[in-house]
Amino acid sequence: MASLPGLAVELLRQKKKELRSSMKLTLRKFPLESRQEEDAAIQKHVLSADWFEQSRRFCAYLSCAKLREVDTTQIVASILQPNASELAKELYVPRVLDNEANMVMLHVSSTNDLITNSMGIAEPELTDSDGSPRESVLEANYPVDVLLLPGLVFDRSGRRCGRGGGYYDVFLSKYLELVKDKNWKRPLLVALAYSVQVVDDPVPVSETDVPVDALVLASGVLPISEHAKKLMSTQLT
Ligand SMILES: Nc1nc2c(c(=O)[nH]1)N(C=O)[C@@H](CNc1ccc(C(=O)N[C@@H](CCC(=O)O)C(=O)O)cc1)CN2
Numbered sequence: 001m002a003s004l005p006g007l008a009v010e011l012l013r014q015k016k017k018e019l020r021s022s023m024k025l026t027l028r029k030f031p032l033e034s035r036q037e038e039d040a041a042i043q044k045h046v047l048s049a050d051w052f053e054q055s056r057r058f059c060a061y062l063s064c065a066k067l068r069e070v071d072t073t074q075i076v077a078s079i080l081q082p083n084a085s086e087l088a089k090e091l092y093v094p095r096v097l098d099n100e101a102n103m104v105m106l107h108v109s110s111t112n113d114l115i116t117n118s119m120g121i122a123e124p125e126l127t128d129s130d131g132s133p134r135e136s137v138l139e140a141n142y143p144v145d146v147l148l149l150p151g152l153v154f155d156r157s158g159r160r161c162g163r164g165g166g167y168y169d170v171f172l173s174k175y176l177e178l179v180k181d182k183n184w185k186r187p188l189l190v191a192l193a194y195s196v197q198v199v200d201d202p203v204p205v206s207e208t209d210v211p212v213d214a215l216v217l218a219s220g221v222l223p224i225s226e227h228a229k230k231l232m233s234t235q236l237t
């Protein structure tokens with residue numbers, strides 16, 4: 001028979017599984033027109049924010065329309081092709097290494113650095129055009145300022161439920177450890193979410209789930225942690 005902690009872990013796993021299935025259904029029913037309106041509004045909030053403008057090293061996910069993820073195309077394009085008036089930023093995007101939750105964030109300088117994987121998500125090749133390994137956030141000499149996170153379900157306290165791979169939680173635990181070791185400033189962990197992805201009931205989490213500092217919704221930026229409240233101004237309408 002399973003031990004008590006074993007039962008609690010199993011129950012949590014089951015609750016997350018049900019939550020993911022129900023949110024995938026909700027997202028499938030969310031009209032394309034609303035999705036597009038929210039995609040535009042969310043990206044506009046990011047692109048016009050001081051914390052975006054002031055960031056120099058930025059991690060973003062490359063959105064997958066099939067998975068109904070909030071679009072990041074304009075954010076990524078703005079980083080890769082900045083206007084003359086904007087300060088240049090370095091962009092890092094995820095690359096899955098295996099199916100045991102190992103993922104790296106690699107430096108890219110152009111969309112030509114990307115190839116679409118079997119899951120339909122664009123990812124960087126491990127090496128650049130010269131054959132040299134791409135810079136990885138976990139091995140870099142400087143901290144990143146902002147990490148844009150994908151996810152399926154969120155609550156207003158910053159709890160986040162992803163797709164169940166554990167990739168982001170494992171990456172974040174390693175990166176936050178590195179930040180502590182190096183005495184770097186903490187990055188802002190910002191999730192982008194459609195209105196339907198923010199639920200009233202607390203999202204079930206375990207101690208390995210890393211909460212986000214802020215949410216960007218079509219209605220505005222919602223800073224949650226003290227860290228976010230210091231760095232972001234409230235723009236909710
Ligand atoms: N755009 C994007 N890139 C990302 C992630 C992400 O969530 N979004 N990841 C974040 O981890 C990592 C990849 N992890 C992924 C985990 C699951 C699925 C996926 O397609 N899941 C299906 C269910 C598959 C199944 O259950 O067999 C789904 O959610 O419908 C995709 C990527 C790294 N890159």
Ligand SMILES: Nc1ncnc2c1ncn2[C@@H]1O[C@H](COP(=O)(O)OP(=O)(O)OP(=O)(O)O)[C@@H](O)[C@H]1O
Pocket residue numbers: 016101150151160161162163164165166167168169170173208209
């Ligand atoms: N820091 C960690 N170290 C080891 N295992 C972890 C860690 N974080 C999560 N996991 C494991 O990964 C699996 C998936 O976790 P969880 O359900 O929280 O993923 P998720 O948040 O939906 O996915 P993601 O983080 O990729 O968005 C679980 O078995 C969990 O125990």
